[in-house]
Amino acid sequence: MTPTPATAEVLVVPAPVAARRRARGWWRRLTAVGDSTPATVGVAVILFWLTMAALAPVVAPYAPNATDLAALAHTTPSKAHWLGTDHLGRDLLSRILWGARPVLVIAPLAVLGATALGCLLGLAAGYKGGWIDLVVTRACDIVLSFPVIILYMIILTHFGSSAWNIIGVLTLTKAPIIARIVRGLTLDLREREYVTAAKMRGESSLYIMFVEILPNARGPLIVDMCLRTGYNIIIIGVLGFLGIGLPPPDPDWGGMVKDTYGMMMVWPHMALVPCAAISSLVVGFNLLAVGLREIGLRD
Amino acid sequence: MTDALLELQDVAITYAARGGEVEAVRRLSLRLEPGEALGLVGESGCGKSTVALSIVRYLGRTGRIARGRILFEGRDLATIGDAELRALRGRRIAMVYQDPMASLNPVMTVGRQLMEVPMIHDGAGADAARRRALAMLGEVKLSDPEAVMDRYPHQLSGGQQQRIVIAMALIAEPALLIMDEPTTGLDVTVEAAVLDLVRDLRRRHRSAIVFISHNLGTVARVCDRIGVMYRGELVEDGPVRRIFGDPRHPYTRGLLDCLPTLGRDKRHAPLVPIPGHLESSHARPSGCGFAARCVHVEPARCTVTPIPLAPIDGDTGHRAACVRATELPVWSRRRAEAPAASAAVASAALVTTEHLGKLYRPRGGLFGRRRPGVRALSDVDLGAGRRQTLAIVGESGCGKSTLAKVLAGIEVASEGRVSLDGIEIGRLGVDARDRQLKRRLQMVFQNPDSTLNPSHTVGYAIGRALRRLRGGAPADAAAGVARLLEVVKLSPAMAGRRPRQLSGGEKQRVAIARALAGDPDVIVADEPVSALDVSVQAAIVNLLAELQAAHGTTLIFISHDLAVVRYLADHVAVMYLGAVAEFGPVERVFAPPWHPYTEALLSAVPVPDPDAAGARIVLEGVVPRATERPRGCPFATRCPRKVGAVCEDTPPPVQRLADGHRLACHIPPAELQRLQSMIGAR
Numbered sequence: 001m002t003p004t005p006a007t008a009e010v011l012v013v014p015a016p017v018a019a020r021r022r023a024r025g026w027w028r029r030l031t032a033v034g035d036s037t038p039a040t041v042g043v044a045v046i047l048f049w050l051t052m053a054a055l056a057p058v059v060a061p062y063a064p065n066a067t068d069l070a071a072l073a074h075t076t077p078s079k080a081h082w083l084g085t086d087h088l089g090r091d092l093l094s095r096i097l098w099g100a101r102p103v104l105v106i107a108p109l110a111v112l113g114a115t116a117l118g119c120l121l122g123l124a125a126g127y128k129g130g131w132i133d134l135v136v137t138r139a140c141d142i143v144l145s146f147p148v149i150i151l152y153m154i155i156l157t158h159f160g161s162s163a164w165n166i167i168g169v170l171t172l173t174k175a176p177i178i179a180r181i182v183r184g185l186t187l188d189l190r191e192r193e194y195v196t197a198a199k200m201r202g203e204s205s206l207y208i209m210f211v212e213i214l215p216n217a218r219g220p221l222i223v224d225m226c227l228r229t230g231y232n233i234i235i236i237g238v239l240g241f242l243g244i245g246l247p248p249p250d251p252d253w254g255g256m257v258k259d260t261y262g263m264m265m266v267w268p269h270m271a272l273v274p275c276a277a278i279s280s281l282v283v284g285f286n287l288l289a290v291g292l293r294e295i296g297l298r299d
Numbered sequence: 300m301t302d303a304l305l306e307l308q309d310v311a312i313t314y315a316a317r318g319g320e321v322e323a324v325r326r327l328s329l330r331l332e333p334g335e336a337l338g339l340v341g342e343s344g345c346g347k348s349t350v351a352l353s354i355v356r357y358l359g360r361t362g363r364i365a366r367g368r369i370l371f372e373g374r375d376l377a378t379i380g381d382a383e384l385r386a387l388r389g390r391r392i393a394m395v396y397q398d399p400m401a402s403l404n405p406v407m408t409v410g411r412q413l414m415e416v417p418m419i420h421d422g423a424g425a426d427a428a429r430r431r432a433l434a435m436l437g438e439v440k441l442s443d444p445e446a447v448m449d450r451y452p453h454q455l456s457g458g459q460q461q462r463i464v465i466a467m468a469l470i471a472e473p474a475l476l477i478m479d480e481p482t483t484g485l486d487v488t489v490e491a492a493v494l495d496l497v498r499d500l501r502r503r504h505r506s507a508i509v510f511i512s513h514n515l516g517t518v519a520r521v522c523d524r525i526g527v528m529y530r531g532e533l534v535e536d537g538p539v540r541r542i543f544g545d546p547r548h549p550y551t552r553g554l555l556d557c558l559p560t561l562g563r564d565k566r567h568a569p570l571v572p573i574p575g576h577l578e579s580s581h582a583r584p585s586g587c588g589f590a591a592r593c594v595h596v597e598p599a600r601c602t603v604t605p606i607p608l609a610p611i612d613g614d615t616g617h618r619a620a621c622v623r624a625t626e627l628p629v630w631s632r633r634r635a636e637a638p639a640a641s642a643a644v645a646s647a648a649l650v651t652t653e654h655l656g657k658l659y660r661p662r663g664g665l666f667g668r669r670r671p672g673v674r675a676l677s678d679v680d681l682g683a684g685r686r687q688t689l690a691i692v693g694e695s696g697c698g699k700s701t702l703a704k705v706l707a708g709i710e711v712a713s714e715g716r717v718s719l720d721g722i723e724i725g726r727l728g729v730d731a732r733d734r735q736l737k738r739r740l741q742m743v744f745q746n747p748d749s750t751l752n753p754s755h756t757v758g759y760a761i762g763r764a765l766r767r768l769r770g771g772a773p774a775d776a777a778a779g780v781a782r783l784l785e786v787v788k789l790s791p792a793m794a795g796r797r798p799r800q801l802s803g804g805e806k807q808r809v810a811i812a813r814a815l816a817g818d819p820d821v822i823v824a825d826e827p828v829s830a831l832d833v834s835v836q837a838a839i840v841n842l843l844a845e846l847q848a849a850h851g852t853t854l855i856f857i858s859h860d861l862a863v864v865r866y867l868a869d870h871v872a873v874m875y876l877g878a879v880a881e882f883g884p885v886e887r888v889f890a891p892p893w894h895p896y897t898e899a900l901l902s903a904v905p906v907p908d909p910d911a912a913g914a915r916i917v918l919e920g921v922v923p924r925a926t927e928r929p930r931g932c933p934f935a936t937r938c939p940r941k942v943g944a945v946c947e948d949t950p951p952p953v954q955r956l957a958d959g960h961r962l963a964c965h966i967p968p969a970e971l972q973r974l975q976s977m978i979g980a981r
Contacts, residue, residue, distance in 0.1 A: 193746060197810075199729050202729075202732075202734060215755075
């Protein structure tokens, strides 16, 4: 063993301590969710749907597309079909559980995409200013001023409707909103003295944007990501309702409403059950956002 | 014994926090006679503002008066009903806060706001209220009250706003006026004027005052009695002359010893910081709260039972909460024995500026209308030698921060030259400077809360600076971080902490360590101590002086505080409206002949000595806007020694005196010397 200088020893020891402290910090932050009632309820709802989606093959009583012709006579909830069946005799409970899967993949992925793109644009616009700012903000304004539903119809009918395409359009239409938020935060954060200190030691613009500024914008961003996930779930529902959502026959909450809303007067449960599923998940994400904001304000 | 106007009896105030209640004030008893002015002093977090807020019961949702009685004119404010309390607030008890802008309604003219007070509290008619408002504006010495009545708060300067707030407080002729740091945000010359005004109005209105401040100098100017607070308790109180002349509690002595005054410098009478720092209120020791930091502590006597505030024998009205109050050695004010003969050894200048100018040009509007540019710096000639401290003083808007930015490369000069060791850097923005140049000139910032990135650990912040400025492997950086933390007297274990786990003084130390990472030749420090408590300020100022001696760094120290500048600097430049009014070795600048502006600044510095005269020179008017610079001498609009039209029309000549001392004034130095020595040097 080679002799090590005393200072190195001092510095080796705290490493696990630091790791433990970091771990404790994360745990503390996670448990902080428990201090806020809205956040706790929100997390519970989201966890419920996540579990259901993950375990759909196990817990769903029927295959999602299996038709039970016998049930067609009585589509209302029964012992065999707890939530009833739809007009084709497919078990609603199973379809709802299976239908949670695409929603819970597409909505967060689209939010992540929009956040990544939005952060990039917002940071560049806010930090660099000048013509970059001008181009980015104008481009964002153009996208935001467009009636989005028409945009979705044009794009999805042209390129075809698939999960990836839906993620793509959601990313493109939501990124400007994130970009605006990040730009606003950046305009404030770039004036901080630690940013000047970074410039004075010769850091690159990329370093300053992503290491000095972005981490300090994460509080409002995380809250917004939660809200945005909820909104995306609504839009996925709307797309399904308009018939440009996920292609049938696999269950899609919005599509389920579209297929059955005509029978609303006769068999209201067929449309109301998927509506309730969408609402509960959206409310869950909204509550989490409210709670996180509350926690953020308190610290 | 007369009836006290206000009496606090054994008051305890708690705030609900996560993890239980925190006692912000405990066991506080004090009385205030009608017409008396009591100063409450102490470091931030000592509970002085909580006391003030509790008197009017503005403790928010989390605070409550847990014990004791607050008697105002015989009634217990802690228990009376809301309606009764409302009737007292504003009419019998008025408050003045630190930030005047926050106390004034931005969408109402100040006249309207002033008139509201008598209209609501006394049922006065609009005409009567207007007459009273106008009379009150005259009393707070605002020129042209009629015009001021129709202004909105944002159209007034900070000093004018604070005068309006004081007028609003006094218009109802309250029996008690509570002032919470009323001059903290103001420039020295404005502060001096407001303090003189308060002293003057007190005499006329016979209101009692509770005056809260962290600055012993300001309380000495207006108060009859002083209460010193530490960790929610009164540790000493007494007549102002006794507290400043014969302080008995070690904490009071500590506060006085760490306060820079105009008579002290780093070579003579060094500042003595109070060791340790104010601990949180959670774990309070059973004995004296100050024991952990006290140099006179005797374990058995001090740390076992609580120490009550006890009268001192043979000293009426003077009380101290210290078992050793009467046995401590006699305290005497530290000051320099003799004015130092030019101690600053002339050395080759490392940083020089020649005819440096900075003009901010607004971009032309859509139709090419040209608006005038803002001249932030004009014709600045300065030099700072190796191992020396060049201090730049002046009030807000004088261009001192712009100068720092130009030196640091955050802004580039528009005229003239700036050189660092012969290299021209005035036009080199920070991105255009090579690594070597960046390493040689680093900066320490003003605001401890924004100087460190809240997302990064201390170790990362310093390590990154080391790697960028020195190069080398990350492993070496870790050792370097530990070494730098030790240099600024922090434990190497702090490397893992994040800024929010540090106190203001600790953050500023980390910022200094970060600036030292590249072993710079020049450190530009922009108001590095102005946001800190006096005791912390003393430690940081001493640290800067020590580091400079050890590393041979040139320090360019920007400050509005003349006492700190007197203490730390070798050379001083006094700036006004972007121009250098006076420059020279510190002993020369702080002795006559002064530039009339330097004279006004010096006379405005609050002196922690109740026998010191008030400001001899109170500057009238406000600093002209930078877009409306006078043609002649920039100071001509406010100069008390203006000689005539020549001041307004012709830029003043630079008069050179001995030792490189120079001042820009039309009055010959000999004449200035004669005028100024008539009043006597301070």
